[in-house]
Amino acid sequence: MKRMKDVMRSVLLLLAVLWPCLNLQAADRPEKSVLNVQTDDLSLVLGTASDSSLMFHYFGPRLADVSPFRNKQTYRRADYGTDDPAYAAAGGRNLLYPALRMTHADGNLNTELIYVGATTTDSSDPNVTETTVLLRDRFYPLEVKLIFRTYARENVITERVEITNHEKKTVVLHHYYSAFLPVKAQKYYLNHFHGAWAQEMTLEETLLTHGIKSVESRKGVRTTHHENPSFLLALDRPMDENYGEVIGGALAWSGNYRLNFEMNESNELYISAGINPYASEYRLSPGESFRTPEMVFTYSCEGAGGVTRNLHDWARNYQVYDAQTIRPTLLNSWEGAYFDFDEKTLTDMIDDAAEMGLEMFVLDDGWFGNKYPRNDAKGGLGDWEVNHAKLPRGIGYLADYAVSKGLRFGIWIEPEMVNPRSELAERHPDWIVRSKGGTATTIRSQWLLDLTNPEVQDFVFGVFDGVMQQSPNITYIKWDANRHVENVGSEYLPDDQQERFWVDYIQGLYSVYERIRAKYPRVIVQACSSGGGRVDYGALKYHQEVWTSDNTDALSRVYIQYGTNLIYPALVTGAHVSASPNHQTGNVMPLKFRFDLAMSGRLGMELQPRQMSEQEREMAKGAIADYKRIRDLVMFGDLYRIESPYAGTGYYSLMYVSKDKKRAVAYGYCLQYQGRTVTPRFRLRGLDPEKRYRITELNTRKSSFWGNGKLFGGDYLIREGINPKLQKCGESAVFLIEEVE
Numbered sequence: 001m002k003r004m005k006d007v008m009r010s011v012l013l014l015l016a017v018l019w020p021c022l023n024l025q026a027a028d029r030p031e032k033s034v035l036n037v038q039t040d041d042l043s044l045v046l047g048t049a050s051d052s053s054l055m056f057h058y059f060g061p062r063l064a065d066v067s068p069f070r071n072k073q074t075y076r077r078a079d080y081g082t083d084d085p086a087y088a089a090a091g092g093r094n095l096l097y098p099a100l101r102m103t104h105a106d107g108n109l110n111t112e113l114i115y116v117g118a119t120t121t122d123s124s125d126p127n128v129t130e131t132t133v134l135l136r137d138r139f140y141p142l143e144v145k146l147i148f149r150t151y152a153r154e155n156v157i158t159e160r161v162e163i164t165n166h167e168k169k170t171v172v173l174h175h176y177y178s179a180f181l182p183v184k185a186q187k188y189y190l191n192h193f194h195g196a197w198a199q200e201m202t203l204e205e206t207l208l209t210h211g212i213k214s215v216e217s218r219k220g221v222r223t224t225h226h227e228n229p230s231f232l233l234a235l236d237r238p239m240d241e242n243y244g245e246v247i248g249g250a251l252a253w254s255g256n257y258r259l260n261f262e263m264n265e266s267n268e269l270y271i272s273a274g275i276n277p278y279a280s281e282y283r284l285s286p287g288e289s290f291r292t293p294e295m296v297f298t299y300s301c302e303g304a305g306g307v308t309r310n311l312h313d314w315a316r317n318y319q320v321y322d323a324q325t326i327r328p329t330l331l332n333s334w335e336g337a338y339f340d341f342d343e344k345t346l347t348d349m350i351d352d353a354a355e356m357g358l359e360m361f362v363l364d365d366g367w368f369g370n371k372y373p374r375n376d377a378k379g380g381l382g383d384w385e386v387n388h389a390k391l392p393r394g395i396g397y398l399a400d401y402a403v404s405k406g407l408r409f410g411i412w413i414e415p416e417m418v419n420p421r422s423e424l425a426e427r428h429p430d431w432i433v434r435s436k437g438g439t440a441t442t443i444r445s446q447w448l449l450d451l452t453n454p455e456v457q458d459f460v461f462g463v464f465d466g467v468m469q470q471s472p473n474i475t476y477i478k479w480d481a482n483r484h485v486e487n488v489g490s491e492y493l494p495d496d497q498q499e500r501f502w503v504d505y506i507q508g509l510y511s512v513y514e515r516i517r518a519k520y521p522r523v524i525v526q527a528c529s530s531g532g533g534r535v536d537y538g539a540l541k542y543h544q545e546v547w548t549s550d551n552t553d554a555l556s557r558v559y560i561q562y563g564t565n566l567i568y569p570a571l572v573t574g575a576h577v578s579a580s581p582n583h584q585t586g587n588v589m590p591l592k593f594r595f596d597l598a599m600s601g602r603l604g605m606e607l608q609p610r611q612m613s614e615q616e617r618e619m620a621k622g623a624i625a626d627y628k629r630i631r632d633l634v635m636f637g638d639l640y641r642i643e644s645p646y647a648g649t650g651y652y653s654l655m656y657v658s659k660d661k662k663r664a665v666a667y668g669y670c671l672q673y674q675g676r677t678v679t680p681r682f683r684l685r686g687l688d689p690e691k692r693y694r695i696t697e698l699n700t701r702k703s704s705f706w707g708n709g710k711l712f713g714g715d716y717l718i719r720e721g722i723n724p725k726l727q728k729c730g731e732s733a734v735f736l737i738e739e740v741e
């Protein structure tokens with residue numbers, strides 16, 4: 001028997017060694033072929049080593065001739081580890097943090113990947129090319145595909161991995177990252193995001209030292225409050241807005257993620273990014289494949305600004321759902337009414353929204369539940385029929401009312417969650433996420449439904465579908481998710497597969513989204529998760545926008561929106577004007593400042609209009625009308641950040657420029673008292689120095705700028721800049737800049 005096993009093993013070994021020779025495309029042989037994955041301005045170069053393993057060579061500005069990599073010497077001792085792998089696997093000589101770590105069917109912990117071949121497919125879009133590199137374990141029939149997609153004009157390269165088990169028995173995946181990227185520089189300044197509820201996307205720069213720094217979430221749901229699966233890595237020097245080399249990255253995944261930055265003894269940095277391996281062993285049966293989410297990379301030598309613009313272009317052209325359409329302005333009922341409303345409260349709000357020129361009314365939480373009326377956060381969640389006491393004529397009546405006033409109508413749901421005090425929880429205790437035999441913990445008085453279970457997926461789809469059936473006039477859904485995973489456990493998953501929960505939950509969610517999009521391609525769906533808890537490119541594939549933060553205080557929003565828009569385009573960032581002091585921070589900010597800031601995202605309002613004075617309502621009308629003049633620039637223009645709120649000058653300034661450079665909108669905000677002598681100098685960017693422009697200040701009767709209404713050369717605006725008189729905290733200005741032929 002033992003002899004038989006040995007013979008089998010030798011045959012397998014021989015087959016594995018011969019495999020690459022049998023399968024390689026003729027053009028790629030002999031030894032040391034080089035693969036150049038490229039966009040208009042970038043190259044990512046991989047190549048084979050003499051032992052057939054696939055190595056990483058280069059990522060950066062495009063190279064015309066990559067042939068020198070065939071013979072390049074790295075002077076590393078061959079008996080001391082290897083050169084940089086294209087995708088580090090645990091096993092053999094690799095000691096880097098592995099992107100792939102697994103246990104083979106026979107218990108072997110080593111995986112050694114060798115190159116088999118590569119194919120390139122052009123899509124129907126000439127801008128997009130997909131290169132699939134097939135790797136195989138040297139000794140086992142285990143296949144790994146590295147799939148690179150290039151977006152030529154946007155200079156974005158995405159990577160994902162597909163692992164297929166051709167072994168006789170189940171293999172166990174421990175690490176199955178989407179991408180692995182070695183980087184070489186003198187120093188590495190990692191810019192990443194941290195925060196909390198109401199403080200999302202706070203930017204932090206860290207000089208990386210030897211060892212590993214990770215950015216991650218282990219919360220399962222509501223994963224982006226504390227960190228975000230994205231980064232900007234400045235090479236050699238601290239990140240600058242306009243100069244220097246910066247690599248940008250973002251993972252398109254809404255569940256647990258981990259981005260590792262490992263600096264080793266040769267001062268090289270290794271980025272691995274993907275699903276967090278934390279308690280997430282994934283078993284692959286024979287013949288089964290696992291596909292990772294996509295990791296998105298870009299690079300610019302024009303600083304953070306270049307990275308942002310590449311990502312925004314890619315996101316709008318390829319990732320964000322329905323990104324080519326103008327998003328409507330809206331009034332959301334939450335901070336104006338909370339749970340405390342009846343039909344009249346809402347029809348009054350609709351009247352007021354229409355009168356101020358807004359285009360949609362969104363009914364937030366509190367409209368459903370009868371046995372357990374949703375009059376606070378403690379009951380009713382899960383019971384998605386309209387509350388008859390509050391809304392006797394139903395949702396249809398309200399939606400029709402909104403339409404009769406010229407508005408569109410939207411409504412809030414939170415279909416992944418359930419209150420213990422609900423009919424749903426009474427009916428389906430088996431659908432609740434909790435440890436086996438244990439009790440489920442509540443967060444905001446609610447439990448989480450187990451989306452790994454297809455019955456729950458059907459239910460969640462049914463909630464959306466059912467709500468949509470209440471009126472043909474519903475054109476917007478706010479999809480909320482107000483807790484994360486605790487006390488993990490699924491009654492649906494088998495005992496030995498509980499670790500799949502983290503992956504299967506999100507895949508379950510995505511399959512629900514797919515069904516929704518197949519049936520409701522046009523409805524706007526906002527991703528909200530206690531504010532900015534689901535801000536990632538995985539969610540944005542199905543959503544038009546996110547609720548950026550529950551914190552609507554304009555001063556806090558400066559930082560939240562600045563951070564969010566470093567990675568995600570303004571088109572997706574819901575930005576609402578609320579009462580002042582607002583309900584989160586207590587800061588008092590002028591209405592003009594609040595509007596001016598919200599006008600740099602997708603403008604909305606979230607307050608009780610009846611509490612506004614006549615004068616304030618007039619001002620709101622003017623601001624909303626002005627926003628409509630510039631929102632195409634906000635949504636589709638190139639973002640240039642002029643002054644960072646982190647720079648310590650007490651100013652924040654940004655602008656959006658149309659692709660043809662004929663129109664732009666520039667914003668300036670004063671964040672602290674500047675004394676009598678200091679005024680800002682906002683040197684504009686992105687304009688054409690040869691063109692002449694007229695500057696018109698918006699949203700004011702009394703301009704802060706001596707040049708209001710005057711003509712300027714583009715070169716003046718770029719080199720000298722504008723100096724509006726903004727000196728007190730809360731002063732702000734918005735300028736429309738238009739080419740004059």
Ligand code: DGJ
Pocket residue numbers: 334364365412480482528529530531547549550
């Ligand atoms: C949390 C959201 O972020 C808020 O905007 C609001 O929709 C509440 N949930 C409603 O419960």
